Amino acid sequence: MKEQLHELKEQVMLKIQESHTVKELNDVRVAYLGKKGPITDLLKGMGKLPAEERPKMGALVNEIRESVTAILEERKEILEQQAIQKQLENESIDVTLPGRPVELGNHHPLTRVVEEIEDFFISMGYEIAEGPEVEKDYYNFEALNLPKGHPARDMQDSFYITEDILLRTHTSPVQARTMEVKDGAAIKIICPGKVYRRDSDDATHSHQFTQIEGLVVGENIRMSDLKGTLDLLAKKLFGAEREIRLRPSFFPFTEPSVEMDISCFKCGGSGCNVCKKTGWIEILGAGMVHPNVLEMAGYNPEEVTGFAFGMGPERIAMLKYGVEDIRHFYTNDIRFISQFHRSEA
Amino acid sequence: MLVSTNWLSNYVDWNELSIEELAEKITRAGIEVDGIIDRSFGMDNIVIGHVNSCVKHPEADKLHICQVDVGGEISQIICGAPNIAEGQNVIVARPGAVLPGGMKIKKAKLRGEESNGMICSLQELGIEGKLVPKAYAEGIYVLPNDVRAGDSALTHLGLYDRILEFDLTPNRSDALSMLGVAYEVGAILSKDIKLPEISYTASAEKAQDVLKLSVEAAEDNPMYVAKVVKNVKVAESPQWLQNTLMSAGIRPHNNVVDITNYVLMEYGQPLHAFDYDRLQTKEIVVRHAREGEKMVTLDQVERTLHDYQLVITNGNEPVALAGVMGGANSEVYEGTTTVVIESAYFAPGSVRQTSKEVGLRSDASTRFEKGVDPNRVAEAAERAAQLMAELAGGEVLEGSVMFDELDKTPEKIILSPDYVNNRLGMKIAMDEMKTIMDRLQIPTELINGQLVMDIPTRRQDLKIKEDMIEEIARLYGYDEIPKTLPIVESTPGGLTPYQSKRRIVRRFLEAAGLSQALTYSLASPKDAQAFALETAPVTKLLMPMSEERSILRQSIIPHLLDAATYNVARRNDSIALYETGSVFLGIEEDGLPKEVEHVAAVLTGKWVHHAWQGETKKVDFFVMKGIVEGLFEQLGLLERLQFTKATVEQMHPGRTATIWLDDQSVGIIGQVHPTVQNQRDLQETYVMEMNLQSIMQTATEELLYEAVPRYPSISRDIALMVDRDTSAANLEKIIEQAGGNLLKKVQLFDLYEGKNVEEGTKSVAFSLTYFDPERTLTDEDVVKAHSKVLDALTVQANAQLRS
Numbered sequence A: 001m002k003e004q005l006h007e008l009k010e011q012v013m014l015k016i017q018e019s020h021t022v023k024e025l026n027d028v029r030v031a032y033l034g035k036k037g038p039i040t041d042l043l044k045g046m047g048k049l050p051a052e053e054r055p056k057m058g059a060l061v062n063e064i065r066e067s068v069t070a071i072l073e074e075r076k077e078i079l080e081q082q083a084i085q086k087q088l089e090n091e092s093i094d095v096t097l098p099g100r101p102v103e104l105g106n107h108h109p110l111t112r113v114v115e116e117i118e119d120f121f122i123s124m125g126y127e128i129a130e131g132p133e134v135e136k137d138y139y140n141f142e143a144l145n146l147p148k149g150h151p152a153r154d155m156q157d158s159f160y161i162t163e164d165i166l167l168r169t170h171t172s173p174v175q176a177r178t179m180e181v182k183d184g185a186a187i188k189i190i191c192p193g194k195v196y197r198r199d200s201d202d203a204t205h206s207h208q209f210t211q212i213e214g215l216v217v218g219e220n221i222r223m224s225d226l227k228g229t230l231d232l233l234a235k236k237l238f239g240a241e242r243e244i245r246l247r248p249s250f251f252p253f254t255e256p257s258v259e260m261d262i263s264c265f266k267c268g269g270s271g272c273n274v275c276k277k278t279g280w281i282e283i284l285g286a287g288m289v290h291p292n293v294l295e296m297a298g299y300n301p302e303e304v305t306g307f308a309f310g311m312g313p314e315r316i317a318m319l320k321y322g323v324e325d326i327r328h329f330y331t332n333d334i335r336f337i338s339q340f341h342r343s344e345a
Numbered sequence B: 001m002l003v004s005t006n007w008l009s010n011y012v013d014w015n016e017l018s019i020e021e022l023a024e025k026i027t028r029a030g031i032e033v034d035g036i037i038d039r040s041f042g043m044d045n046i047v048i049g050h051v052n053s054c055v056k057h058p059e060a061d062k063l064h065i066c067q068v069d070v071g072g073e074i075s076q077i078i079c080g081a082p083n084i085a086e087g088q089n090v091i092v093a094r095p096g097a098v099l100p101g102g103m104k105i106k107k108a109k110l111r112g113e114e115s116n117g118m119i120c121s122l123q124e125l126g127i128e129g130k131l132v133p134k135a136y137a138e139g140i141y142v143l144p145n146d147v148r149a150g151d152s153a154l155t156h157l158g159l160y161d162r163i164l165e166f167d168l169t170p171n172r173s174d175a176l177s178m179l180g181v182a183y184e185v186g187a188i189l190s191k192d193i194k195l196p197e198i199s200y201t202a203s204a205e206k207a208q209d210v211l212k213l214s215v216e217a218a219e220d221n222p223m224y225v226a227k228v229v230k231n232v233k234v235a236e237s238p239q240w241l242q243n244t245l246m247s248a249g250i251r252p253h254n255n256v257v258d259i260t261n262y263v264l265m266e267y268g269q270p271l272h273a274f275d276y277d278r279l280q281t282k283e284i285v286v287r288h289a290r291e292g293e294k295m296v297t298l299d300q301v302e303r304t305l306h307d308y309q310l311v312i313t314n315g316n317e318p319v320a321l322a323g324v325m326g327g328a329n330s331e332v333y334e335g336t337t338t339v340v341i342e343s344a345y346f347a348p349g350s351v352r353q354t355s356k357e358v359g360l361r362s363d364a365s366t367r368f369e370k371g372v373d374p375n376r377v378a379e380a381a382e383r384a385a386q387l388m389a390e391l392a393g394g395e396v397l398e399g400s401v402m403f404d405e406l407d408k409t410p411e412k413i414i415l416s417p418d419y420v421n422n423r424l425g426m427k428i429a430m431d432e433m434k435t436i437m438d439r440l441q442i443p444t445e446l447i448n449g450q451l452v453m454d455i456p457t458r459r460q461d462l463k464i465k466e467d468m469i470e471e472i473a474r475l476y477g478y479d480e481i482p483k484t485l486p487i488v489e490s491t492p493g494g495l496t497p498y499q500s501k502r503r504i505v506r507r508f509l510e511a512a513g514l515s516q517a518l519t520y521s522l523a524s525p526k527d528a529q530a531f532a533l534e535t536a537p538v539t540k541l542l543m544p545m546s547e548e549r550s551i552l553r554q555s556i557i558p559h560l561l562d563a564a565t566y567n568v569a570r571r572n573d574s575i576a577l578y579e580t581g582s583v584f585l586g587i588e589e590d591g592l593p594k595e596v597e598h599v600a601a602v603l604t605g606k607w608v609h610h611a612w613q614g615e616t617k618k619v620d621f622f623v624m625k626g627i628v629e630g631l632f633e634q635l636g637l638l639e640r641l642q643f644t645k646a647t648v649e650q651m652h653p654g655r656t657a658t659i660w661l662d663d664q665s666v667g668i669i670g671q672v673h674p675t676v677q678n679q680r681d682l683q684e685t686y687v688m689e690m691n692l693q694s695i696m697q698t699a700t701e702e703l704l705y706e707a708v709p710r711y712p713s714i715s716r717d718i719a720l721m722v723d724r725d726t727s728a729a730n731l732e733k734i735i736e737q738a739g740g741n742l743l744k745k746v747q748l749f750d751l752y753e754g755k756n757v758e759e760g761t762k763s764v765a766f767s768l769t770y771f772d773p774e775r776t777l778t779d780e781d782v783v784k785a786h787s788k789v790l791d792a793l794t795v796q797a798n799a800q801l802r803s
């Protein structure tokens, strides 16, 4: 019987090794350890043994049963591991396949530039002033020191609706309106918006374009304040290494008037195609508010001074992003617009 | 303004600087130098040649074989110019020369004959055709007799010269003359300038005795000077004068005309020369034209005049349009012997109006339009008389015939140094300010700590204190201004709530997958009112540039559809765009149109597209509707949003809705009418447009936290068969009314019509959520509420329940 037992054990061990799935293994367990299995039979047959041998044999049978069970468990674990392994292998994917796109739209490039400038000035305590795109001649020209008959206000250059009403040619009328409303109080605003000029559309001209102007009015506002403000703006828009320079210029609503150049962001000043070999790029116009403009808005130019500046987001976007044709901004070709997807810190 | 630096050297010595340094200094001081033109274009090997002989090429009709003396050497050169002839002095580009166009001159054989260079026209040397004297416009240039073969032709033609191109701001008309430029450069470099010396011997005969003058329009012509020069020989000008004019961008004609143009460029004072004999009457009368009066101008055009136009007449008929163009009847020609030189001050407005109407803006008219220097009117006439004596053999009659009511007193400006420094943020000493005025040659006295300045009439741009601040700052140097920041009564700054909401709207729409478009406000008559949310009169331009852009838009949709079509035509067939911007409706009390900010969107093509997973979904009404709902949710207005079926022109009659905010209609949404889609080459396309302004101005309740539920909710689904026309909104309303307090949420989750469903009906399924914040609901509670719902649906919507 002892031999029988050992033979049985050998047999089971072999069967366990031959099992390759949990199910096969289970079959082995049922076949050998189950109620109808040979071990049970052996235990049942123990009654026939002499009494003094029974405990010894019983212990042996139990020992064999336990060791078979342990081996079964061991094997089971291995097989289960193998099964999981197998499943994971089957589930494996090609991680290089394209992901499911998150369909985001994006800002128009001009809005991008405008909001960047807005946020910069908001951080400096400015407010954003807005006004009508269809304006009175008074606010668009007269209040800005461009009286009737002034050569700079040729009917040919502006879109008039009537003799006295036109599509604004700059956002300066918002400044004139703000000064009128503020009634002598200090002002710190920027005015973004659409403007219109009677130009034929080509690579550098657009009958509709955008502008951002700024105005600061108060006691003791100096040209050095204008220079400091523009210097920070230039660094914000085009990088901390930018230098600015002011050149005398002429605008009817400011005196003195200047144009601001920034050191070329492409070549750093040594001269390249972006800066036309000069090392400098013209960015915006500015100046001290003309006394006539202050006076017309009810300020006393002997006591109150101010500065103003104006720039074209199209030009800034063209420089920043290397856009060569202004018409791209108004064609709405998604192959163009979608290039301004990336967020910038 | 083109400034020849050779010519400039006559008045101011700038030669210590390189031309680039000079240009940079001028630019930094306020006159932008746009470019520097080297008139020699780096040419070399261009010499004067003498044509010893010239015979026809045996093999070519149009070619000549010339034997040219190029200075101690005879060169055979083939020439194709029609005006080549024996005995001429010509410009020869010798082998090795490179012409401005890039042409390299080499020895060559032309139809079997050797050619050792090229005989050149002025155009071939880089001179614009419109500047080449007419006699040589179609052929080679012929030099005068007194030149020597072998000498440099470039030297002779004054082409070793560099031109500064000035981009003048409108206020700096003082720099429209060489003398003005000299004053500016002198100030910049702190150098004295040399003015022309005028001297000539006048004849005993007096101008007054041969010419009468009367001015009948003093307002438009406050000063008129006429000088008479007899015995003039009209001829080609000396080479230096021709060269100088060409360098200034003026075509040489004959000595008399050239002299007037030279003085124009030198003094900035336009002059006109009349043929005295052709005037016939020995009289000049300046007056306004008679309405309908006719005259033939120099360009041989007969013009009908108006009564506000100023004319110069001979007492009977006009001989010139004042300051704009001379008349053909009094023009100087080869036979002229006596010349009347006119130098005048014509009122800027008058000249501007006439030159615009005639369509002629000349060097003369632009200067009159800006206002010439009152103190140079008489001097310029004298200068021209001198040059006619010197260069045209003329005999200048004694004195001038003059009318003069022009104010020539200088403006006085008084300025305190503090006023300057407070506005610049600098500390410039008064002495330094005085030095700057000296450099500008502005007579200045220091009186009681103030600068008292007499502004010369040549600087008409200097009128107020701030103008003088600019003069001081620009010559002191803008680089010296420190950088500070303004100190103003502090305001918080920031966006208004309205402006913040606008950004929220944009961010949301972009997060929803739409990109921002920017289209034009001006539309065609066809599009201006299409898709408009309300009917209002249109705002039209007085002078549109095209019909396409002649009316202010009342809706954004048409231009967004244009953008969609544009993209689809370029094979971008899935488009999701939005735009925010103004539309223009009617006229307000103040005469301006009512500007209302709208938002609009267009969707076409695929909404979901994930190719390799086989997922594709075309846009439909409900994609657009979901976007609108999401937007309202962002703004805290979702509960107040409703859609009702609507009919809108150019929209699909069955797939269009009005968007309501409370009881206010704020927009439209739907599919574009298939016919319109076809016209616009679009597939199924959905649009929406809303009055963003009223939506953003609608007050919302403050955001307050609502307790997170502590008790579970219970859901029950119902499936119904209803009439096809019964709207989901209607069913929801019935359910909500019947459901009572416990019903918290109704959600449609299934819709089916078609196969297996009776015609004219549809199957709808809702999920109802019951919930009580105070306790756990029992089955009983729910059954009670739910059966009320089912009853109401059966009675009110004739619904059949499906199990």
Ligand SMILES: [Zn+2]
Pocket (backbone or CB within 6 Å): A264, A265, A266, A267, A268, A269, A270, A271, A272, A273, A274, A275, A276, A277, A279, A280
């Ligand atoms: Zn550069």
